[in-house]
Amino acid sequence: MKHTVQRDWRVTRPSRKSRFNFDQTTALGGLTVALFTYIIYHFIYPLISKGLLW
Template sequence: MKPTAQRDWRVSRPSRRARVAFDQTTVLGGLTVALFAYIVYHFIYPLISKGLLW
């Protein structure tokens, strides 16, 4: 018999406490947006406010 991957990717016992499930894509997207906002606020915005970029 050939070894095959399990095709059922559902969680066997879902947690009842968590109303909103954060998967890996949501976490990585949130971190990306947070990093972008940090870069804009700390590096790009001061340059714009001093008139160095425009």
């Protein structure tokens, strides 16, 4: 018997239709935006406001 890869990648169980699907990509994107916001407001903005960056 020859082993083959399943070509159908759809989920076998029907999923509920929702307007917003929270998956791993959405979670990582949200964490990335939160991290950049934290870095900007806690490290870069105080340097600009004190005149040390430019």
